[in-house]
Amino acid sequence: MREYNVAILGATGAVGTRLIQQLEQSTIPVKSVKFLASSRSAGKQLAFKGNPITVEETTPDSFEGVDLVLASAGGAVSKRFLPEAVKRGAVCVDNTSAFRMDPDVPLVVPEVNESALERHHGIIANPNCSTIQMVVALEPIRQAFGLKQVIVSTYQAASGAGQQAWNEMNAQAQQHLNGEEMTSTIYPVKGEAKHYPLAFNLLPQIDVFEDGGYTHEEWKMIHETKKIMLDDMDAKAIKVTATCVRVPVGIGHGEAVYFEVKDEQNASREKIQQLLAKAPGVVSDNLLKGAAWNTVQIAEKLVEKNLVSVTKR
Incomplete structure (x- = not known):
């Protein structure tokens, strides 16, 4: 061997x-x-x-x-x-x-x-971590019933921005509990002039904004989904849109995914639940x-x- x-x-x-x-x-x-x-x-x-x-x-x-x-x-x-x-x-x-x-x-x-x-x-x-956990859940549904459209909202943990960002959120939380002003040098984007604390907060911006108004994280979810499923980042066969929010937790991205299938006549909530119960890799950890x-x-x-x-x- x-x-x-x-x-x-x-x-x-x-x-x-x-x-x-x-x-x-x-x-x-x-x-x-x-x-x-x-x-x-x-x-x-x-x-x-x-x-x-x-x-x-x-x-x-x-x-x-x-x-x-x-x-x-x-x-x-x-x-x-x-x-x-x-x-x-x-x-x-x-x-x-x-x-x-x-x-x-x-x-x-x-x-x-x-x-x-x-x-x-x-x-x-x-x-991207958010794309992975979404397509793993959607692929069994796509195989069974086809997909026309995906609308996803994500709630992404601090660790998705790296160890330093995670450490900064923890430090901010302690500063807040101590009655001190929270120090912010990373979120939402390290290279930008203005920063905001993540601790006890929500930040509706992950990465820089693209010309079309999406953040780069949202852009990635849209185009990566198409490349993975259809081998074409600009494919028209599935419509995808995303809204990505950073939330003050250490590990674990949450997602709310709305989707429309092609075969509406045969699809049902029960059938979809059965597919997901048997699908490998559906439970997700953003670092794993x-x-x-x-x-x-x-x-x-x-x-x-x-x-x-x-x-x-």
Whole structure:
């Protein structure tokens, strides 16, 4: 049986630590594991199956001899380093938005479009956490009755914005309880001039606003859903609209999804409930199924299908 040298890029982050846990529990036969992060985290020690491993600073040469890369270190880091990993023969599963809309990169939720993995050229994109949990629930319904329209409202946890954002919300909550002014440097968008506290609050903006008036998070849900289900981010066959709100909880995205099916005559609430009761992956955690678990599931499928090799374009 082939064994695999695995690197986790962004190993010290909120998703990275869960990638380690999911890899420990996976079916992937791991020969060696390498933890990669920024220079600030280099030298820290993390454990894999009880064995201490020192975190290394990421460089292009970090990927020499690596077969699989599981990445969750931010889009800019993925854009910089994953092509370098592919050049060195690694297959990468990326949990950032860096490659999701690239037409040459499969955007995969294994319960929905596993077959798209066969078209990869070294990089596979893991969708947005909110998109993942929605399409997993909608796919059995689409298969049975077809889909015409989806209207989704999300209630997204602090951890969806990363560990620093989650820490800031917790600090704000303590400041509020202490009667102090809450300090805000991240929400709703770190790069913007004006920030607002998330603790004891709701923020109807996740990411920057696009030209059409949607936030980028809403834009992602619309176009990722179409790419995953129809292999076309601009497909007209399913209408999708989204409203995304950040809520002051640590982990766990909630969604209210309204949908219209094509086969209205045969669809019923009872039939849909039965479909969802049997569907795999419906219960979701934004850091697990929405990120780390789906990433490792993709890697497991690549191993199972003998697709851990780079096919040139």
